Amino acid sequence: MEKTGVYLRKEELERLRQAAARSGRSVAGLIREAIRNFVLRRQSSGPVALWNGEPKRNSIEHDSVYDES
Numbered sequence: 384m385e386k387t388g389v390y391l392r393k394e395e396l397e398r399l400r401q402a403a404a405r406s407g408r409s410v411a412g413l414i415r416e417a418i419r420n421f422v423l424r425r426q427s428s429g430p431v432a433l434w435n436g437e438p439k440r441n442s443i444e445h446d447s448v449y450d451e452s
Contacts, residue, residue: 389414399413
């Protein structure tokens with residue numbers, strides 16, 4: 384492991400210290416976990432889609448899209 388320094392605003396550091404105290408963990412441990420969870424996490428391997436419309440078919444009828452000409 385290597386040591387590094389991070390500059391935080393006063394209120395960020397205070398809230399981080401509070402979170403560490405509540406969880407019984409160190410500030411450094413929380414920072415390492417946050418980096419692993421949000422920066423180094425694996426990217427999804429497939430496409431991701433968002434849909435906000437009304438579905439025309441359910442998952443059982445998914446092949447019916449090919450029936451339409």
